[in-house]
Amino acid sequence: xxxxxxxxxxxxxxxxxxxxxxxxxxxxxxxxxxxxxxxxxxxxxxxxxxxxxxxxxxxxxxxxxxxxxxxxxxxxxxxxxxxxxxxxxxxxxxxxxxxxxxxxxxxxxxxxxxxxxxxxxxxxxxxxxxxxxxxxxxxxxxxxxxxxxxxxx
Numbered sequence: 535x536x537x538x539x540x541x542x543x544x545x546x547x548x549x550x551x552x553x554x555x556x557x558x559x560x561x562x563x564x565x566x567x568x569x570x571x572x573x574x575x576x577x578x579x580x581x582x583x584x585x586x587x588x589x590x591x592x593x594x595x596x597x598x599x600x601x602x603x604x605x606x607x608x609x610x611x612x613x614x615x616x617x618x619x620x621x622x623x624x625x626x627x628x629x630x631x632x633x634x635x636x637x638x639x640x641x642x643x644x645x646x647x648x649x650x651x652x653x654x655x656x657x658x659x660x661x662x663x664x665x666x667x668x669x670x671x672x673x674x675x676x677x678x679x680x681x682x683x684x685x686x687x
Contacts, residue, residue, distance in 0.1 A: 561592070561594055563594070565585065565595060565597040565598065566603070566660070567600050567660055569599075569645060581645060584678065585597060606629060606632070606663070625666065637671060639673065641675070642673045643675075643678060644677050
């Protein structure tokens with residue numbers, strides 16, 4: 535039952551966030567970390583709801599699957615590294631297709647569902663792509679379906 539309420543909460547949150555995007559000015563959306571075909575219903579339902587809503591509002595949607603997120607390997611491990619232009623240049627050279635998709639989009643939406651937890655490679659890569667989308671590539675950016683958990687181990 536709790537998963538059902540979480541899915542409903544996510545859907546409402548997505549609708550509220552995307553309703554502020556001016557569709558008259560931004561027509562192309564890149565959804566990064568599409569979890570439609572991931573291993574459990576929460577991930578599938580979240581991405582299906584996002585894609586349905588974005589497409590239903592008339593946006594041209596391109597989606598990158600979660601499996602792509604796990605292929606990126608060059609994200610920095612420090613906050614200083616995120617701002618480092620040399621690291622950014624290496625990332626540009628290593629992943630030109632990703633950068634081209636970001637540049638082609640008016641809005642970059644990153645789905646945190648199923649990935650943004652723990653200090654592993656995939657979550658750091660996803661956060662780095664969010665950072666470069668906004669600050670180096672100057673794209674309108676939205677980070678959706680995330681939950682921060684601070685717990686003592």
